[in-house]
Amino acid sequence: MRLIETERLTKVYQREGRWFPSANDAVPAVDRVSLHVEKGETLGLVGESGSGKSTFARLLLGLETATEGRLLFGGEDVTRWGFKRLRTIRSRMQMVFQNSYSSFDPLFTVERIVGEPLSNYGGMAARKRRRVILESLDMVGLGAAYAERYPHELSGGQLQRVNIARALVFQPELLICDEPFSSLDFKLRRQILTLLEELKIRLGLSYLYITHDLSSVSRFCDRVAVMYKGQIVETLPAARIAEEALHPYTRALLDAVPVQDPRLRRSKTGRPVGEPALPHGESVIQGCRFCSRCPAAMPVCTTVEPALERKRPFHHAACHLYANEAEGKASQTFQIVKE
Numbered sequence: 001m002r003l004i005e006t007e008r009l010t011k012v013y014q015r016e017g018r019w020f021p022s023a024n025d026a027v028p029a030v031d032r033v034s035l036h037v038e039k040g041e042t043l044g045l046v047g048e049s050g051s052g053k054s055t056f057a058r059l060l061l062g063l064e065t066a067t068e069g070r071l072l073f074g075g076e077d078v079t080r081w082g083f084k085r086l087r088t089i090r091s092r093m094q095m096v097f098q099n100s101y102s103s104f105d106p107l108f109t110v111e112r113i114v115g116e117p118l119s120n121y122g123g124m125a126a127r128k129r130r131r132v133i134l135e136s137l138d139m140v141g142l143g144a145a146y147a148e149r150y151p152h153e154l155s156g157g158q159l160q161r162v163n164i165a166r167a168l169v170f171q172p173e174l175l176i177c178d179e180p181f182s183s184l185d186f187k188l189r190r191q192i193l194t195l196l197e198e199l200k201i202r203l204g205l206s207y208l209y210i211t212h213d214l215s216s217v218s219r220f221c222d223r224v225a226v227m228y229k230g231q232i233v234e235t236l237p238a239a240r241i242a243e244e245a246l247h248p249y250t251r252a253l254l255d256a257v258p259v260q261d262p263r264l265r266r267s268k269t270g271r272p273v274g275e276p277a278l279p280h281g282e283s284v285i286q287g288c289r290f291c292s293r294c295p296a297a298m299p300v301c302t303t304v305e306p307a308l309e310r311k312r313p314f315h316h317a318a319c320h321l322y323a324n325e326a327e328g329k330a331s332q333t334f335q336i337v338k339e
């Protein structure tokens with residue numbers, strides 16, 4: 001069952017500060033994205049900074065209004081719901097924020113921080129509220145003693161547990177985790193990942209896990225969607241990303257992963273992310289958005305935008321290199337890239 005689904009969801013921002021805005025001032029932060037999260041699934045959303053991941057998350061939470069497209073929650077179209085009505089579903093999906101330190105008021109106790117979403121919604125008796133807060137803290141491995149503490153008395157890992165407890169007070173179905181480990185070291189990342197895995201089983205949660213960190217994706221996610229310049233360029237089972245990723249952008253992201261995780265061997269695109277492939281790094285206004293950086297770009301890539309198409313079972317990619325892949329006929333360029 002699909003918990004949440006988007007159909008060609010689009011968010012266009014207008015660049016500010018121009019006297020005479022032109023079409024070039026429109027920034028399509030999220031561009032015709034069709035994605036879904038199944039109940040009980042962990043979907044990883046990866047891409048470089050600025051690719052549109054956080055904007056997509058804000059659209060799901062109703063914190064941004066879509067320019068075009070549809071958003072469905074539990075099969076119901078909620079795209080044009082007003083603020084008040086959206087509150088009813090917002091409690092069913094919660095966000096775990098990027099940076100623990102900056103997202104807490106240093107003058108608030110842990111109890112107040114965790115209970116803040118309940119205060120915003122109101123209507124819960126003080127005794128019940130305290131019970132819910134203590135239960136949430138218990139679920140993330142923090143005992144009642146932590147309720148009276150202040151953020152500066154907690155370690156980075158404990159702060160991130162508080163962050164997760166705060167997201168759990170409404171017993172959500174979907175947790176959107178936006179770079180939940182960016183401020184943590186390797187050991188703490190593993191601990192928090194393990195906690196999220198346990199909570200998923202215990203509470204039947206689904207996750208949208210947003211990250212730059214591809215090494216955690218294959219371990220934690222069921223499926224991964226790769227985003228580039230507002231568009232989804234590839235989706236595939238997360239466990240197979242290192243071996244089976246087709247899109248040159250995904251391969252370039254894999255190239256950039258530190259090799260401490262042996263499952264993520266380096267691919268052979270031979271070109272680091274960010275290095276333009278075409279002579280002057282000119283940007284492409286039509287065709288494939290990755291074309292100017294792609295080591296395997298073909299003439300067609302500069303003129304025709306590739307559609308996100310099924311290439312293998314449970315594997316979709318938006319790339320002309322694999323135009324024949326679905327029929328089992330690998331193109332010539334495909335063979336070159338795979339050598």
Ligand SMILES: Nc1ncnc2c1ncn2[C@@H]1O[C@H](COP(=O)(O)OP(=O)(O)OP(=O)(O)O)[C@@H](O)[C@H]1O
Binds near residue numbers: 013
């Ligand atoms: N409020 C806004 N007004 C104008 N442009 C915006 C706004 N928010 C985001 N953008 C632009 O939209 C694009 C996508 O930004 P977004 O923050 O969603 O990317 P991201 O992939 O989440 O990046 P990061 O990983 O660094 O958080 C960027 O070009 C950004 O500058």
